Amino acid sequence: MNWTAIGLTFKLATLTALILVVVGLPIAYWLSFSQRRWKFLVESVVALPLVLPPTVLGFYILVAIGPHSPLGRFYTSLVGHPLPFTFEGLLFASILYSLPFAVQPFAAAFDQVDRRLIEASWTLGVCRVKTFFKLIIPLSLAGVVTGFVLSFAHTLGEFGVVLMVGGNIEGVTRTVSIDIYDEVQALNYAGAAKTALFLLVISYAVLLTVYAINRRVWEGRRGLLPL
């Protein structure tokens, strides 16, 4: 098994999931609580990666961060080298690609929070930010954990976007799924099978954990609120 690829994949997935918590929570908060009419525009943009072929998404990201785009030039002037085919470029693409897997569970959990509770907090003099951390996050914890783990698991298995934006550079951008593809191309089915099984077991274990945690949280709530 290619442990370098496995290590790289886990590093990528962990960073992606962590950054998505930081980036996704404010987006989800806005989506859930904003009264704006054009909210659906943002909602559908966030959901795009769910339906777009990864190659299409990857292509646009590649163009957007490439040396000919303003964003790409800005990054190059800042760091000294272009973003595509680096780990950072891959991370950026992963974040966009897994955005709905984090934002949608977050927003769904926020939608479930009784607005009266939030108003009650405000009338008690607690500002919006503190209300978010003291009340909304604890009440949405199951959704936050789900979003974190789903975006982690989703990043573990990404292929098309990685290939487009990251390429296939050993130790930099070669992830597990690319490694499996390479093994199959080289007719090394035994190697591919081992890695594939490893990814399957890990993904299943991760999902098992999520559902177990979610169940326990819900049961706990049910126990507390008999209504």
Added chain:
Amino acid sequence: MGSELIVDITKSFPGQLTIDVVFKMALEPPSVLILFGPSGSGKTTILRSVAGLEWPERGVIRYGAETWLDSARGTRLPPQRRCLGYMFQDYALFPNYSVAGNVAFGMEARTGDERHQRVREVLGMLQLEGFQDQKPGQLSGGQQQRVALARAIARRPRLLLLDEPLSALDVPTRTQLRGELRNLLRQLAVPSIVVTHDWEEALALGDTMVVIHDGRVLQSGAPQEVFNHPRDAEVAKIVGIETVMPGRIMDSSEGLVTVEVAGTKLQALAGEESGPDVFVCIRAEDVVLEPVGMRATSARNKLNGLVRDIISMGALVRVEIDCGFLLAAVVTRSALEDLHLAAGSPVMAVVKAGAVHLIPRRDGAHHTKRP
């Protein structure tokens, strides 16, 4: 300029009712204002606007010298900075916090010791000692109501807003907690606005009362005044009680209470009276009119009087009888003709003891504080 709360707001809901109200309340000495009206009349929206949870498109809300809302100048003070206590109809207790956690929720500015002490003090005030570690879901409705109240008063708000504080409770609990709430409001001495559609609550808790219907103020004044002298048939229909008189309990035995109203003795069923001073309330539809000198009836109260006034209300007629105090009765037009009643004619008003409602009166002689 006197210290008062001024509310003058307009808020419309497209396709639904438009709220357009003006009312004032004195802040010094602190009093209790009742927003009274049927459900859907807009009273909760008015209360939410005062709290800053709802933004009227036009209007002014002033608390003393402070401006909370002034649409013309674009002033909008967020709820956090109004320093008020708001109690939601369904309590809105935080399910993930204990009773103590709920009560302490907004008190971060204080030191740990101060906070701890205040939480204990407030829980004691509301007889919630021993419940501090329970979660709201483990409490009964009455206990949840107390926790919600404790949380609303814990920060010593300058204004207390209670939205239908007792409506989610069953009747026996409601009667009991109404008495407790009355004593608590008096003890706290915080200006309060209470939203209710229950005339007993209005009478028991309120110093002044504003009758709201379809988003407008129909009448305001002392509750007793409004009940006895509704401005028009619309108000009369909404308030639901026609005769309200101060009375004093003279005697009580075998579940029956003798109460004196303006020199006349009435019998009523014993209820939740906490002192001798009560309001005696009689619905006009519970008063039966008979010719003077009729046979014995099972009803305990037979009052001889003179017809003072006859007011037409469509198919029904409201007859006001002077029997030491002014008693209102509602009868059909044909009954009026059968009895040959006109202004000045003698009549006997018959009222069952069970139809005489007694509500504890707050402006009576020195009230004994409950322990």
